[in-house]
């Protein structure tokens with residue numbers, strides 16, 4: 190909920206892993222020496238010994254688990270990541286349930302009052318059902334009264350500046366990538382509802398099914414607010430028509446991976462000249478933006494098309510579209526018929542079989558809305574300071590390892606190497622949780638007003654974002670909340686960030702041997718570090734500025750190698766006949782390959798890395814690679830996989846395992862992979878980048 194950080198950071202490891210949550214998180218006690226592991230951190234029961242590691246490493250490492258598990262009906266995938274997320278969600282739910290019992294009597298505005306009362310309001314279904322769609326009636330009536338194009342534009346700006354809808358375009362305040370100590374206003378493409386432009390423009394069977402479900406969803410919501418069935422169905426076609434035209438004008442996700450293409454600075458008056466029906470000098474103050482002479486525009490051509498569409502489409506159609514923006518933004522917060530209609534649609538997209546329980550959704554909502562209040566309670570109860578100490582050492586070891594690897598690259602000149610090392614040494618590292626908790630000053634939460642709470646949260650977040658303009662950049666901000674099972678690299682701050690939530694098994698365990706921890710959280714750290722040098726990240730320099738620091742010959746050599754990796758991943762078939770998009774996933778795949786190499790180099794400096802002592806039948810090197818495969822263990826519904834392939838820069842877990850290891854010499858040696866094995870690549874065909 191904290192502004193729009195998401196647009197500007199390259200989030201890490203997102204999908205499909207597996208944590209055996211029945212294991213104790215802390216198996217050992219702190220003492221003089223680490224006790225011998227008592228749990229099997231690499232459990233042969235989760236493997237499939239009938240598969241040769243060189244034929245399909247993912248199946249060999251995870252086949253037993255894959256056979257013995259199914260995806261819970263309320264989930265769209267299940268595995269290491271999702272199981273740990275589920276664990277953290279249950280912990281959060283426990284906290285908010287507990288706090289909500291006494292929050293009504295706490296001082297107004299206190300942490301307990303706001304966390305507890307927000308949760309209490311979200312599960313107050315008696316009030317929510319009684320209100321039906323009353324909370325949005327005034328919005329719908331306001332739109333009914335519009336009778337001109339000016340009125341349409343005003344409503345678009347109103348919905349945006351009150352954070353109650355996102356019609357036509359996207360908008361936010363962010364660091365200027367070419368002047369990172371300043372915040373700037375940024376405009377981007379938008380205005381559509383389906384997860385990607387392809388969903389409007391393609392017409393294969395899977396896409397058609399989703400288009401039909403989407404139109405039914407629009408029809409259902411209009412019907413629920415009193416529109417006749419005929420008119421509601423007509424509205425669905427009107428909206429699909431407008432959104433299809435916007436989709437046509439949008440850049441593809443692959444094209445947008447080039448940060449220079451999406452960096453277009455305009456004087457406000459020049460931007461207005463490109464959009465005759467949108468006068469930005471008048472619009473900016475209505476967005477609460479004052480004193481800005483220039484704006485950044487991600488996709489200038491999109492704005493020209495959107496402006497032309499504005500003029501050529503009847504006002505009545507825009508009113509329908511604006512109502513839809515209110516409806517889709519509110520459906521999940523209204524009475525059960527609205528919530529059910531929303532789930533019916535989203536389940537066609539994702540394959541999810543039953544709705545997540547309201548209690549769980551409500552606890553997640555508190556994490557999204559008041560994450561740095563709830564986060565304080567979470568880390569107090571669940572974060573082990575020992576994990577942070579271990580992480581600091583691990584990050585230092587990996588930084589050294591990546592530095593050595595850069596020094597030793599055979600394809601890069603000394604000049605570019607020196608700049609790469611400067612960037613590596615400048616990384617900021619954040620572990621666990623923020624050093625400066627957000628106070629949410631001025632945000633009121635009322636126990637009996639769920640919808641009002643949501644509106645106040647949206648409003649507060651919008652104002653918080655706008656108020657950054659003209660102020661120094663706050664580098665203590667976090668883009669993820671403490672219980673999050675994830676990590677990220679943020680190029681404009683040149684920082685790597687690891688929330689408390691991921692510092693648990695199977696990523697990290699105090700009692701585990703180094704092979705398991707380096708193969709787990711070590712590869713995640715290496716992944717985030719490598720993002721600083723992937724196809725996007727490499728274009729930002731040591732202080733986060735979007736500025737080319739590469740000698741041309743080095744950049745050319747990097748691009749040749751990156752293309753090889755893109756081609757490798759484009760060969761993977763994920764579902765039906767859908768291939769992984771090697772260009773969309775290039776940054777993540779580069780980070781995965783760099784991550785495993787850097788972590789392995791660091792691991793080989795440890796005592797265990799230099800020994801041959803087996804644990805549970807596996808050598809140290811085998812345990813390192815098996816731990817890596819274990820974090821990507823998971824099952825996924827085909828609908829969710831199809832959506833991931835179209836929208837997500839991360840490859841499915843199977844390919845995140847097999848894709849990197851075939852390029853790592855040590856993996857061949859550890860598992861005696863030979864010519865004739867299905868995954869075997871000749872040494873000269875292995876891709877070597879970072």
Ligand SMILES: [Zn+2]
Pocket residue numbers: 199200201202716720777780
């Ligand atoms: Zn990543």
